[in-house]
Amino acid sequence: MKTSWRSASLVASAAAVLALTTACGQEAAPSASSQNVGATAAAGDYGNAGSGIGSGIGNAGASPSASAPESPAKSAGKLAVVTNPELGKVLTDNAGLTLYRFDTDTAEPPKSNCDGDCATTWPPVPADDASAGEGIDKALLGEVTRADGSKQLTIAGWPAYRYAKDVNAGDVNGQGVGGKWYALAPTGKKASLASLPGLSTREDPNLGEIVVDKNGMTVYRFLKDTAWPDPISRCTGACLEKWPAVGPVGANDTKGVQKKGLMSFTRPDGVKQQTINCWPIYTFAQDKEPGDTNGQGVGGTWYAVSPDGKPVGAPKQ
Template sequence: MKTSWRSASLVASAAAVLALTTACGQENGNASTGAQNVGATAAAGGYGTSTTAGAGNGYGADSKDESAAAKPEAAGKLAVAENAKVGKVLTDGAGFTLYRFDKDTAEPPKSSCDGDCAKAWPPVPAEGAEAAVGVDKALLGEVTRTDGTKQLTVGGWPMYRYAKDTKAGDANGQDVGGTWFASAPDGKKATLASLPGLSVRKDPKLGDIIVDKNGMTVYRFAKDQAWPVSKSACTGACLEKWPAVAPVSEDDTKGIKKKGLMPFTRPDGVKQMSVNCWPIYTFSGDSAPGDTNGQGVGGTWYAVSPDGKTVGAAK
């Protein structure tokens, strides 16, 4: 593949406090007090989520670093990959995401992407494409483009790569211009499966971390406390940057340690979820599932492991 285009209420009685202490335990070295450290909102990724990305020419190819389209490379053996931001997507043999264009048609198959559009979205040649496990061979086909070349179709939809995807697993073309979408194995638009209220995702860099029902990374604040009761130190402007995760029933979780998995009442009367009695939050700087822009912000915000501990925090 060429690098030019891959490249978480205080109880009154002592007995209740004791019970809560037993449920939550104490994690040494993490509860502290002090001023809030909100952290700055991280910049959102350029093309992954914005429906206005590439609005300059409608193709997402208005950046000066775009290069002319090279000879299209064969798709090879197609595969199905799980993308944290998009869901199950169709990839080529090298692991690069394949896309479909809303302005194309599937019945009959027709491509509406030529010229500059085809430089940003190189058509995938039909020749040499093979179905793999999870891909129905009967859905593979071809369409003749205006230049006479044959383009791969899946479920009738012409397939493309994206010039701003520089490595296998990238999905920077998702929702560009509100018309480009990663392809599901059947040629339809890829979508994330419905998730439990809290579940576990394996991040390439952080390992197993907790995500909410939308697939967004969940964080802990080092200035909060879990013992003897859950208490949040994030208030006011802090909550605008770090929204509190709402209560989730225990049976609406998957892969999360049950000890200390409970809601508590914040000083403002709002209920917030806790894991191992630690308050949990999401980050406004994360714009899409799979983002971990809040990791390490201010040296006080960290992603959360399935047992409620922080991931990547200094020991």
């Protein structure tokens, strides 16, 4: 009986290891010498946050500073809906300036996480005299009390902002800045002309078939991450600001992406991140528009992702 128990235990252990191997890390894990993240940080500096559609560069949601005063906010007046050729229907204030939402905020319950320096670059829209114009459901308009006690306009729960570098009516220079700022649609969702799955693929003229997120932005892998036996992201702090982690995506919300190893995991900072073939995936803040691949090869460690999760164009290890 003792021998049988040991045999059964060994079989069960082997099966568990095999299951992990099958689920995650189809590629060889990086060697110990490649685990030093700081070695390549200087080479690419993780990139710099870029602008969205237009010429503005922006602050990519810089870390808030309690010492920086917020600029006096201009009233919103009657909100309007305009059609942007690249974004579709976009919400504006009565002066035609685009309104934005911030991915770090929450809508349920409404909460703004942009203060100090951030609120200087992205002035909160006051709620006091805002009203719904044609094509806007007034029931979606609300307000949230900010840390300084002022009332900020919300659209479907999302706090609304302007962008300091939008100077003319119709400007959308804040679109996609830092991978966190997006123009507001009249419904409170991110303005988007095309409706894409959470993850899908497109044919790049130089890289071939690569994965893109729900906004059509190129998805990348960091060679210093690991997938086996559990996904581990080694992009933290300032790195994560330049390379935003892709949030969880359901298997049914994908097209053309390998389903095996398609999972999410919880990072040490509590944020959930999506993987492809168990490898953590990211976007790049310096990609300004769908189709950009400015992150390809940065620091010799960042590469676009193929449908099976492999890094496109990366040197063989």
